[in-house]
Amino acid sequence: MKKPASASDPLWYKDAIIYELHVRAFADSNNDGIGDFPGLISKLDYLQDLGVTCLWLLPFFPSPLRDDGYDIANYEDVNSSYGTLKDFKTFLDAAHQRNMQVMIELVVNHTSDQHPWFKAARLAPPGSPEREMYVWSETDQVFKEARIIFTDTEKSNWTWDEKAKAYYWHRFFSHQPDLNFDNPRVIQEVLKAMRFWLDMGVDALRMDAIPYLVERDGTNCENLAETHAVIKEIRAAIDEDYANRLILAEANQWPADVRPYFGDGDECHMAFHFPLMPRIYMALRQEDRLPITDIMAQTPSIPNNCQWGLFLRNHDELTLEMVTDDERDYMYLAYSADPRMRINVGIRRRLAPLVDNNRRRIELLNSLLLSFPGTPILYYGDEIGMGDNIYLGDRNGVRTPMQWNSDRNAGFSRCDPARLYFPVVMDPIYGYTAINVEAQLSDQSSLLHWTRNMIALRKLFQVFGRGTLRFLSPANRKILAYLRDLDRGDGSHETVLCVANLSRFAQPVALDLSDYAGYEPVEMLGYVPFPKITKTPYVLTLAQYSFLWLELHPNDGVTEVSGEGLA
Numbered sequence: 001m002k003k004p005a006s007a008s009d010p011l012w013y014k015d016a017i018i019y020e021l022h023v024r025a026f027a028d029s030n031n032d033g034i035g036d037f038p039g040l041i042s043k044l045d046y047l048q049d050l051g052v053t054c055l056w057l058l059p060f061f062p063s064p065l066r067d068d069g070y071d072i073a074n075y076e077d078v079n080s081s082y083g084t085l086k087d088f089k090t091f092l093d094a095a096h097q098r099n100m101q102v103m104i105e106l107v108v109n110h111t112s113d114q115h116p117w118f119k120a121a122r123l124a125p126p127g128s129p130e131r132e133m134y135v136w137s138e139t140d141q142v143f144k145e146a147r148i149i150f151t152d153t154e155k156s157n158w159t160w161d162e163k164a165k166a167y168y169w170h171r172f173f174s175h176q177p178d179l180n181f182d183n184p185r186v187i188q189e190v191l192k193a194m195r196f197w198l199d200m201g202v203d204a205l206r207m208d209a210i211p212y213l214v215e216r217d218g219t220n221c222e223n224l225a226e227t228h229a230v231i232k233e234i235r236a237a238i239d240e241d242y243a244n245r246l247i248l249a250e251a252n253q254w255p256a257d258v259r260p261y262f263g264d265g266d267e268c269h270m271a272f273h274f275p276l277m278p279r280i281y282m283a284l285r286q287e288d289r290l291p292i293t294d295i296m297a298q299t300p301s302i303p304n305n306c307q308w309g310l311f312l313r314n315h316d317e318l319t320l321e322m323v324t325d326d327e328r329d330y331m332y333l334a335y336s337a338d339p340r341m342r343i344n345v346g347i348r349r350r351l352a353p354l355v356d357n358n359r360r361r362i363e364l365l366n367s368l369l370l371s372f373p374g375t376p377i378l379y380y381g382d383e384i385g386m387g388d389n390i391y392l393g394d395r396n397g398v399r400t401p402m403q404w405n406s407d408r409n410a411g412f413s414r415c416d417p418a419r420l421y422f423p424v425v426m427d428p429i430y431g432y433t434a435i436n437v438e439a440q441l442s443d444q445s446s447l448l449h450w451t452r453n454m455i456a457l458r459k460l461f462q463v464f465g466r467g468t469l470r471f472l473s474p475a476n477r478k479i480l481a482y483l484r485d486l487d488r489g490d491g492s493h494e495t496v497l498c499v500a501n502l503s504r505f506a507q508p509v510a511l512d513l514s515d516y517a518g519y520e521p522v523e524m525l526g527y528v529p530f531p532k533i534t535k536t537p538y539v540l541t542l543a544q545y546s547f548l549w550l551e552l553h554p555n556d557g558v559t560e561v562s563g564e565g566l567a
């Protein structure tokens with residue numbers, strides 16, 4: 001018997017709205033300045049009300065926190081600053097009661113150097129099972145073709161260990177030694193950790209840094225066949241014992257290199273679409289749809305049971321690894337005037353500051369996020385337009401406390417402000433007195449209300465998560481227009497036309513919709529009927545940075561609607 005999950009539909013992730021958050025940053029129940037599970041539980045009503053359906057928790061395991069928890073010292077426990085295992089279980093049950101799924105991190109490319117495995121490995125004799133948990137070498141001249149990822153901190157992927165009298169391999173910080181996936185014991189340990197959480201009822205695992213699991217000399221040590229074999233083994237173990245679970249691949253690669261992480265539907269169920277994200281920002285700044293249509297044209301089709309994960313921002317820098325050199329120069333220039341806004345190969349800013357706090361641009365980008373093929377992932381705080389703090393180190397500027405109200409510490413904690421894990425944002429534009437949940441809940445025209453409405457609207461139409469995509473190619477390239485279509489299986493279709501104006505000025509557009517002659521478009525936010533489509537080009541005028549979602553109804557004399565108008 002497979003262990004059931006909280007979702008009954010095996011493809012639940014196709015209709016999900018994922019919300020990414022850090023327990024540390026969300027709500028502090030015991031006033032020690034650090035968010036915790038009881039705090040998060042107290043905010044579940046807020047998340048349910050927002051309409052998100054799956055909570056992605058950043059790493060919450062015991063850790064020295066030198067990479068915000070991606071440096072794990074124990075895979076099967078909760079960091080005591082955030083609560084106990086019991087608290088986690090209470091949270092998991094409470095989320096499930098609200099029909100929300102829970103995704104946690106499976107960070108197995110590397111551990112912390114404080115993990116007992118590494119402490120034992122560096123003292124164990126070469127060749128021993130303990131030593132072989134990690135990747136060692138007598139020289140740092142091996143795997144030389146592998147690039148360095150944290151370019152601002154690391155000079156080499158090898159670090160000399162005095163105790164072991166050997167170099168150990170690490171793709172990230174030098175305090176994060178890579179596990180050795182050529183050692184079968186490593187896979188056994190990974191499966192054990194995975195089962196620990198899946199048995200408890202966790203619905204989904206985000207697999208961190210998976211392109212780098214296995215190394216081979218003479219290659220760039222990314223996306224190797226041996227790595228795919230490991231992932232297949234992990235997936236097979238899940239399919240064998242568990243129902244309706246999900247693996248999400250963090251593979252920051254070009255579309256053609258990400259495609260194999262779906263396998264034949266037998267590796268990861270989902271993968272982030274990394275190359276699309278910077279191109280959305282590029283298209284906006286260039287007022288030209290080409291960067292988006294171009295990368296989508298390069299995106300291969302994926303197996304039926306698979307799905308892209310879409311995002312505008314996350315807890316890391318806005319990565320520019322998957323763009324050309326020219327595109328990267330452009331992005332740096334356009335989006336990071338102050339060098340402090342840059343880190344590694346990317347830009348460490350939140351959504352609102354990236355678009356100069358322009359409400360129309362925020363809405364436009366979110367409209368793309370919510371209507372493109374895939375599952376949208378929102379980053380905590382972006383639903384209220386939170387700002388960042390570029391004076392904090394590493395990527396911490398986008399990891400500041402959630403802003404709940406205008407009380408002390410933004411309502412995040414009652415502690416002495418000096419005790420907070422990071423200061424709350426306090427500037428006059430994005431500071432917590434100006435930007436907070438409480439204020440936006442009482443303002444019907446706030447970004448929070450808008451986001452909530454858009455999420456609710458999207459959830460009424462399965463076509464967004466499951467339908468096909470076809471771009472239209474009107475002459476005006478400042479307009480991005482596309483059709484989403486879902487065959488309902490009974491001969492009828494759910495069809496939505498999305499039109500977005502990427503320009504800061506109003507734009508006209510003439511769309512060839514002759515295939516839909518006779519159909520009646522209905523604007524979905526207000527449920528407003530638009531003129532019927534004919535064989536001649538369909539002319540629309542869009543205000544600056546505006547967008548339209550139009551459901552196309554077949555001409556049967558009656559206007560049927562599949563959802564009620566919102567907003």
Ligand code: NOJ
Pocket residue numbers: 067070071107172208209250315316
């Ligand atoms: C990707 C994570 O998103 C990032 O935050 C982390 O630093 C690296 N993996 C290393 O685990």
